[in-house]
Amino acid sequence: MTPPEFSRPIDRRQLSPAPLSLSATREERAALAHRFALVSIGRLEAIVTLTADGDVVNAAGSLAAEWVQPCAISGEDLPQKASESLALRFVPTTGAQAPDEEVELTAADLDEIEYTGHTFDLGEAIAQSLALAIDPFAAGPEADRARKEAGILGESASGPFAALAGLKLPKE
Template identity: 60%
Template sequence: MTAPADRPEFSRTIDLRQITAAPVTLLADPAECAALAERFGLVALDRLEAVVTLVAEGDVVRASGRLQAAWTQPCAVSGDDLAQSADEALALRFVPEQDLPTTEAEIELTAEDCDDIPYRGSHFDLGEAVAQSLGLAIDPFACGPNAEAARQSAGILSEGAAGAFGALAGLKLGKD
């Protein structure tokens, strides 16, 4: 994965002063899908959509909704194209940057803190948060139907057949 440039591939900036009770729908266009596919190492991103409700609590904005996506990625074992999809709940909090801890001392995070996204000024990027949520939904070790055959042809025994460490026994170091 590559880091986003100055302007993320799927940027949807929200102005705090414009938040209403109406849900926000974000839909990636074909160029954005192609750029996100490249960012996340996918063969293709066919669809990315999110419907999000925003609730401002002072300077903190809670975002909740659903992310739906469909993509093709290479199988982690065989390299074959593998169709995947996600339909996941979103629960994020946008927090003013100055309200987040800045010390380098060890701090304990709660589950709620893990989804805090800092922002500056009166705008935050909901699209980039959705893109990052997609990145978390992608299983980098997804295997397709030909994965087991690819393992066998490489001489790697399955974990069930050889035990947790026995699968490694199929890999032999060549000593001539």
């Protein structure tokens, strides 16, 4: 198993009340760009405060990132950025279910990241938060031109409501 590109292991037994500042190196950003199929990541930073509640660790803070991704339509470079709030919850692995067992999740379970032992990877959680901030269908200013050249976009309206446009009643 390959280690995460942006790994920042944290031992829950050594938490500090001071906020942590994490910043990905050039090499880490390049590796994450490759993982997320981006042209490049120019900035990935987070400020996070960790608080323990027994074996559970809550992380609250913010993520700031800038990247370049290919336009989903034309493939041109499309600069993007995100400034996101972070609210993560690291919980010890329970190991209660079998690999093929059906599990019902509650809303509270959806924001939990399991860890084993005393250490969790805050950097990987930040990287996954970045992945969620990336719009896989982002379209740049040349998208309509590319659609037209490919014959996807004609002179008339397109999309799910295009057929409805023809049903308008004539004005009297």
